[in-house]
Amino acid sequence: MNQISETRRKTSAYIRDMPLGFRSWTERGMVALFWAIGFCLCTQSLPRDAYAEGADTASAAQEQVETDTADASDDEGVINGTAEDMERDEKKGLTILIGNVKIKRPNGFLNADKVTLHENVKTGEYFKTVAEGNVEIRDEDIFATCEHAILNHTDDTVDLRDNVVVLQNADRLEAKHFTFNRRTGKQMADGGVKFKVRMTRQKKTTEETSEDKG
Numbered sequence: 001m002n003q004i005s006e007t008r009r010k011t012s013a014y015i016r017d018m019p020l021g022f023r024s025w026t027e028r029g030m031v032a033l034f035w036a037i038g039f040c041l042c043t044q045s046l047p048r049d050a051y052a053e054g055a056d057t058a059s060a061a062q063e064q065v066e067t068d069t070a071d072a073s074d075d076e077g078v079i080n081g082t083a084e085d086m087e088r089d090e091k092k093g094l095t096i097l098i099g100n101v102k103i104k105r106p107n108g109f110l111n112a113d114k115v116t117l118h119e120n121v122k123t124g125e126y127f128k129t130v131a132e133g134n135v136e137i138r139d140e141d142i143f144a145t146c147e148h149a150i151l152n153h154t155d156d157t158v159d160l161r162d163n164v165v166v167l168q169n170a171d172r173l174e175a176k177h178f179t180f181n182r183r184t185g186k187q188m189a190d191g192g193v194k195f196k197v198r199m200t201r202q203k204k205t206t207e208e209t210s211e212d213k214g
Contacts, residue, residue: 079117079126080104093119101131108138112149127154135160139182143167146178156182164189170198 084099095117113133147162176191
């Protein structure tokens with residue numbers, strides 16, 4: 001830039017020393033020349049700027065895709081997980097996961113030796129999940145272990161059977177059979193039920209204590 005400015009200064013001084021008529025023609029020519037040089041410089045830098053802007057746009061788009069993919073793992077309609085083997089029968093709508101199955105669920109997870117996903121062939125929606133062997137399930141504040149679990153996605157209920165142990169906050173329950181409704185919060189247990197429920201007593205105020213003594 002310093003070299004261009006110096007050239008412009010020398011050229012302007014040279015033009016001032018020319019005769020008036022010749023100077024006018026020369027000034028128009030030099031103006032056109034400087035416009036041409038400036039246009040070439042801008043044109044030369046344009047692809048780099050455009051490429052940089054395109055790269056930034058592509059990077060932002062990629063970040064958005066990754067964000068959407070990460071957020072999708074919390075969606076009810078998305079199933080993410082791992083297993084040692086998988087079998088799928090599209091005609092019957094069955095997906096069977098075998099061996100150290102670990103599935104991420106909204107607000108929790110499901111682990112088992114074997115998990116079978118039941119899909120409605122017509123609608124493509126999963127309506128039931130069956131887990132077998134060393135089942136571990138987390139659903140919000142409930143954590144349970146058992147040998148057999150059925151998750152009904154139509155009515156949003158969970159059915160646990162055989163060696164059921166349920167932990168919820170400070171409470172513990174053991175039974176052969178336990179069900180809970182994720183929508184209503186209703187829970188039922190039967191078969192050798194054992195439970196431990198922490199009951200919190202309300203502390204009496206000073207006035208209430210005085211009245212009891214009186």
